[in-house]
Amino acid sequence: MTSIFVIIAIIIVALSMIGILIRVILGPTLADRVIALDALGITLMAMIALFSVLTNTKYLFVILLLIGILAFLGTAAFAKFMDKGEIIENDRNDTY
Amino acid sequence: MSLMHIMILLPLIFAIIIPILYRFYKGIHLGWFVLPIPIIIFSYFMSYINVPDSEKPFIVIWEFMPRLGMNFAVHLDGLSLLFASLITGIGALVVLYSITYLSKSESLGNFYCYLLMFMGAMLGVVLSDNLLMLYLFWELTSISSFLLIAYWRHKQSSIYGAQKSLLITVFGGLMLLGGFICLSLAGNSWSITSLIQNADTIQSSPFFVFAMILIIIGAMTKSAQFPFHIWLPDAMEAPTPVSAYLHSATMVKAGIYLIARTTPIFAINGGFVWTVTAVGLVTLIWASFNAVKQQDLKGILAFSTVSQLGMIMSMLGIGAVSYHYSGEESQLFIASIIAAVFHLINHATFKGALFMVTGTIDHEVGTRDIKKLGGLMTIMPISCTFSIITALSMAGVPPFNGFLSKELFLTAMFDAHHADVFGLSTLGYLLPVVALIGSIFTFVYSFKYVHEIFFGDYKPDALPKKVHEAPLLMLLPTGILTLLVVVFGLFPNILSNTIIAPAVRAIAPFADAPEVHISYWHGITPALIGTIIVFIVGFILFKTVQKWFSVYSIQPEYLTFNYYYDRGIQLSYFVSNKVTQSYMTGFIRTYLIYIFAFFIIMTALTLFTHPVSIAFDNISKIRPYEVILMGLILVSTFCIVLAKSRLFSIIMLAAVGYSVALFFVFFGAPDLALTQLSIETISTALFLLCFYHLPKMNRHEETRKFKLGNLLISICVGMAVIAIGLIAYGNRHFDSISKYYVDNVYDLAAGKNMVNVILVDFRGFDTLFESAVLGIAGLGIYTLIKLRDKGKNGGEEHEETIE
Numbered sequence: 001m002t003s004i005f006v007i008i009a010i011i012i013v014a015l016s017m018i019g020i021l022i023r024v025i026l027g028p029t030l031a032d033r034v035i036a037l038d039a040l041g042i043t044l045m046a047m048i049a050l051f052s053v054l055t056n057t058k059y060l061f062v063i064l065l066l067i068g069i070l071a072f073l074g075t076a077a078f079a080k081f082m083d084k085g086e087i088i089e090n091d092r093n094d095t096y
Numbered sequence: 097m098s099l100m101h102i103m104i105l106l107p108l109i110f111a112i113i114i115p116i117l118y119r120f121y122k123g124i125h126l127g128w129f130v131l132p133i134p135i136i137i138f139s140y141f142m143s144y145i146n147v148p149d150s151e152k153p154f155i156v157i158w159e160f161m162p163r164l165g166m167n168f169a170v171h172l173d174g175l176s177l178l179f180a181s182l183i184t185g186i187g188a189l190v191v192l193y194s195i196t197y198l199s200k201s202e203s204l205g206n207f208y209c210y211l212l213m214f215m216g217a218m219l220g221v222v223l224s225d226n227l228l229m230l231y232l233f234w235e236l237t238s239i240s241s242f243l244l245i246a247y248w249r250h251k252q253s254s255i256y257g258a259q260k261s262l263l264i265t266v267f268g269g270l271m272l273l274g275g276f277i278c279l280s281l282a283g284n285s286w287s288i289t290s291l292i293q294n295a296d297t298i299q300s301s302p303f304f305v306f307a308m309i310l311i312i313i314g315a316m317t318k319s320a321q322f323p324f325h326i327w328l329p330d331a332m333e334a335p336t337p338v339s340a341y342l343h344s345a346t347m348v349k350a351g352i353y354l355i356a357r358t359t360p361i362f363a364i365n366g367g368f369v370w371t372v373t374a375v376g377l378v379t380l381i382w383a384s385f386n387a388v389k390q391q392d393l394k395g396i397l398a399f400s401t402v403s404q405l406g407m408i409m410s411m412l413g414i415g416a417v418s419y420h421y422s423g424e425e426s427q428l429f430i431a432s433i434i435a436a437v438f439h440l441i442n443h444a445t446f447k448g449a450l451f452m453v454t455g456t457i458d459h460e461v462g463t464r465d466i467k468k469l470g471g472l473m474t475i476m477p478i479s480c481t482f483s484i485i486t487a488l489s490m491a492g493v494p495p496f497n498g499f500l501s502k503e504l505f506l507t508a509m510f511d512a513h514h515a516d517v518f519g520l521s522t523l524g525y526l527l528p529v530v531a532l533i534g535s536i537f538t539f540v541y542s543f544k545y546v547h548e549i550f551f552g553d554y555k556p557d558a559l560p561k562k563v564h565e566a567p568l569l570m571l572l573p574t575g576i577l578t579l580l581v582v583v584f585g586l587f588p589n590i591l592s593n594t595i596i597a598p599a600v601r602a603i604a605p606f607a608d609a610p611e612v613h614i615s616y617w618h619g620i621t622p623a624l625i626g627t628i629i630v631f632i633v634g635f636i637l638f639k640t641v642q643k644w645f646s647v648y649s650i651q652p653e654y655l656t657f658n659y660y661y662d663r664g665i666q667l668s669y670f671v672s673n674k675v676t677q678s679y680m681t682g683f684i685r686t687y688l689i690y691i692f693a694f695f696i697i698m699t700a701l702t703l704f705t706h707p708v709s710i711a712f713d714n715i716s717k718i719r720p721y722e723v724i725l726m727g728l729i730l731v732s733t734f735c736i737v738l739a740k741s742r743l744f745s746i747i748m749l750a751a752v753g754y755s756v757a758l759f760f761v762f763f764g765a766p767d768l769a770l771t772q773l774s775i776e777t778i779s780t781a782l783f784l785l786c787f788y789h790l791p792k793m794n795r796h797e798e799t800r801k802f803k804l805g806n807l808l809i810s811i812c813v814g815m816a817v818i819a820i821g822l823i824a825y826g827n828r829h830f831d832s833i834s835k836y837y838v839d840n841v842y843d844l845a846a847g848k849n850m851v852n853v854i855l856v857d858f859r860g861f862d863t864l865f866e867s868a869v870l871g872i873a874g875l876g877i878y879t880l881i882k883l884r885d886k887g888k889n890g891g892e893e894h895e896e897t898i899e
Contacts, residue, residue, distance in 0.1 A: 014724070044754075048761055051721075059766040066770055070777050077781075 006054045010047065017043045034078045041071030098156045100170045103137050104223055104777060107216035111209045115754070118205030127195035128202040128213065134191060136221070138184035141177060145594050149173055149601065155225055155289060164228070165286040171225035174598025178437065179222035179353055181595075182444050186345045187215050189573035194337040195450055195460060196570040204678045206792060207247060207335070214240035216616045218346050222353055227276040227286045234272060234318075237347050238265040244342060246333040259329035260661065264327045268317025272354075275310030278303040279361070292360045292605065299364050308362050311354065312371055319351025321409060322379040322864065325402045332394040339394060344447035349440065352405065355412050355522045358602045363419035365608075373413030373512075375531045379406025384537035388641070389648040393454045393464040396545055397447065398488065403534060410531075411436035412603075414508050417515045419606055427611065428511050430604060435504030442497040443582060449577035450545075451485040456658060458571055471554030474599065476565050480550045482578045489581045491542035491634070492535060497584035499627075504708025506531060506623035512752040532626055541632030544641060638747050692809050696862030699816040711826030720764060729755045742787055750780040766849045 020043060023036040052060040059089050080086075100454065110133050116127050144152055158168040172180075191211070198204060217240055220233030239262075246258035282301035283291040288296060291298065298304055315321075320328040331343050342348070355372055362368040387399035415433035418426045456479050457472070458464050473480045485496060492502030507529040513524030556562075564569075637644070646821045679686075735748040752775030760769035837850055837858065847853040855863050 008732065010721075044758075048758075051761065055764075057763075057764070060761060060769075061768060063761065063769050063773065066773055070773060 010050050013046050038075045097158045104219045108214040111212035114209045115205045130208045132192050134184045134188035141180045166228040169225035170223045173602040175602035176222045179601045183218045183346050190337045190341040193573040207252045210243045244338045245331050257333040261327040261331045268314045271310045272314025275307045278307035295361045313350035315354040319405050320402045321375050329398040332398050340448050340451030345444040363416035369416045373410045376406045376410030378471040380534040384534045387541040408436050414512050434509035437596050439501035442501045445577050445580045446489040449486040452574040456566040466548040468558040469549045470552035473550040482574050483680050487542045491539045503623050506626045509624040535630045536634045540638045543638045556699050696812045710822045746783045
């Protein structure tokens with residue numbers, strides 16, 4: 001019984017991923033794409049979580065956390081890039 | 097190791113000491129230190145001269161590389177004794193001669209080091225019983241000869257001559273090695289004596305013919321036989337003592353030695369008899385014909401040496417016929433071997449003396465050009481006497497030794513048609529004709545040689561130096577050789593039983609004991625008539641040489657072997673350059689095409705030549721999300737290939753990477769998925785970094801050009817990999833060993849995560865070195881970024897790209 005709900009949920013998440021993917025490809029500005037990619041990461045987390053429920057395993061939770069971190073870092077890096085044009089600022093005077 | 101080994105190695109050992117002596121004793125001419133060596137060895141070998149063959153130390157073995165069968169076995173019989181005494185005897189005279197010939201300002205340390213090296217190598221060649229040792233010494237003679245020819249290495253012609261002689265003799269040497277290997281395979285031994293004893297089994301072996309051909313080629317190159325004779329005239333750039341020693345008396349006779357040594361094995365074969373005879377005669381006639389046209393004294397002598405070597409070779413060829421006869425009839429052909437051995441000795445004496453005379457003239461007059469020389473008889477009377485005697489001997493005039501061996505040669509050639517094997521009875525009539533023509537030209541150039549130097553007009557203006565007689569020390573070795581010419585001419589029989597007979601027994605052990613008796617008067621024989629014809633025709637030709645000299649301009653430049661040699665060298669440069677240029681394009685894409693094409697061809701060949709089966713029985717069920725993910729990967733891959741912009745390719749590559757991570761999730765590999773996700777993120781970031789820093793000029797987005805070949809190759813590679821994968825999966829013959837890990841992961845390694853336990857416990861070594869790889873990569877990146885060439889624009893210069 002549970003598995004039917006989980007599968008339905010997976011299908012819904014997959015549909016939403018396709019919608020987000022369309023935004024990534026079409027998105028007129030870079031900001032659209034970055035937001036869409038961030039959302040894609042979150043839906044991916046949902047997908048893996050549902051999948052681990054479906055297969056009844058607890059070993060995939062680490063991946064959820066990792067994707068969360070990566071999605072945050074990626075979005076933050078892109079945001080900084082759009083703001084300042086570079087990601088890692090090297091303010092110290094180059095001694096070489 | 098015996099005294100004999102020490103004697104062979106003595107020159108080589110001394111060659112090491114010589115440079116040290118040269119360093120510390122500048123006062124005394126280095127030649128005086130070298131002189132005792134050949135004399136000691138010569139007297140050592142002379143002590144064996146009257147010892148019968150059975151009592152000599154037949155074979156002395158010093159185990160050098162016994163596992164390979166490469167033992168330093170020394171075999172002393174009549175033939176080796178003859179050669180050893182020639183090498184050391186003439187070696188001593190040449191060293192004596194070189195003391196006055198080379199002044200102290202030359203780099204004497206090099207000269208004597210090379211010379212002693214050569215002497216030791218040559219002794220090794222003639223005394224080795226082991227084929228591999230023989231080959232070793234054989235190559236050492238080639239190398240030391242190369243060094244000696246290029247002694248005056250500031251001269252371009254020396255370098256050219258040395259290179260030419262090295263190329264040709266080493267070519268022959270390598271052929272020889274092949275022949276030796278074939279011979280040892282046929283006879284199952286490396287020892288020459290045991291090969292000769294097993295001659296019957298060798299002759300039935302399939303390797304016999306190969307061994308014969310290769311060994312004959314080796315001997316031909318070393319002994320400057322037609323058409324490999326071209327290196328010898330160019331080797332005349334060497335100092336004259338070297339020419340006298342190497343290129344008349346010793347090294348060029350190594351090929352003769354080899355033919356004589358292998359005669360007992362090969363004599364059964366008609367091809368051997370004919371090849372050796374025919375090559376010898378062609379060499380004789382061609383070189384004697386060409387010797388007349390030379391303008392350089394050493395050029396005349398070089399061609400003369402070639403023709404005389406051809407003569408000896410042809411006599412050995414006829415002598416091999418004696419294998420097929422016994423008793424009286426065999427003696428008829430044994431006489432040819434006797435003639436060969438006798439002429440070998442004679443040639444060494446008179447040619448050595450002639451070279452020394454030439455060197456003396458070069459030394460005292462300053463030129464070797466016969467156009468400038470003339471009328472030196474009254475100025476250099478002693479040299480004149482010496483050269484008249486030796487040149488008459490070379491021409492075959494009585495009472496000198498050349499006459500005797502020339503007459504024996506003609507007799508052998510006239511007798512050749514008595515044999516009814518190998519078509520000698522019919523074609524054999526041709527041999528004396530060729531031999532007579534060769535002898536006539538020999539007569540002409542010998543007379544011309546003496547005439548051009550000592551007779552005619554004295555031209556003091558053309559000569560670079562004021563002429564006077566040579567110093568006594570220079571005349572002494574020449575005189576000794578001339579004396580030998582006279583002594584052997586007047587009393588030939590002092591040689592017959594001491595040296596010639598044992599040597600002939602060594603060359604033809606299958607025949608009865610030879611009766612060696614050399615006499616002047618045989619009665620009216622064809623050979624005597626032949627000799628008289630030679631004298632008459634030769635004298636007429638000599639007197640009228642100016643009239644027919646234009647014959648030599650008939651032969652155009654492009655029909656000489658030198659021309660073909662030079663063209664061949666050029667062509668080999670040109671062709672190898674072309675070939676290399678044609679496939680080494682410098683583009684990585686070309687090399688990738690080679691690699692992939694090779695991969696495809698090998699896979700296709702393997703698949704088509706071996707029966708393959710693809711089994712689908714243990715394939716698991718396909719789940720829907722795998723299909724979806726597969727579709728995702730396919731779409732992204734096509735996007736990468738077809739993308740119009742680089743940025744899109746990078747993003748699609750990341751999509752593939754994340755999809756692979758999802759695959760890991762679905763297939764139950766959480767550790768892999770973790771790693772894959774983080775690595776994919778980092779590498780995408782790096783790609784974006786590269787993309788951001790691409791040069792401005794190429795920033796305009798260009799699409800890849802479509803190439804059908806690339807498409808085909810990529811499709812084929814993909815199909816090959818798919819085929820291999822399917823076949824490998826369907827043909828698993830053993831169970832996996834992973835059961836062991838599953839059972840023991842907790843009991844033995846105290847861990848529950850099997851992947852990690854395998855990584856750090858069961859197979860921790862791989863992890864160690866993968867960490868090392870990461871460390872190296874990190875260091876590499878650091879150095880690439882930090883250590884630039886700061887001299888040039890602060891490292892802004894980019895690497896030069898090849899057009």
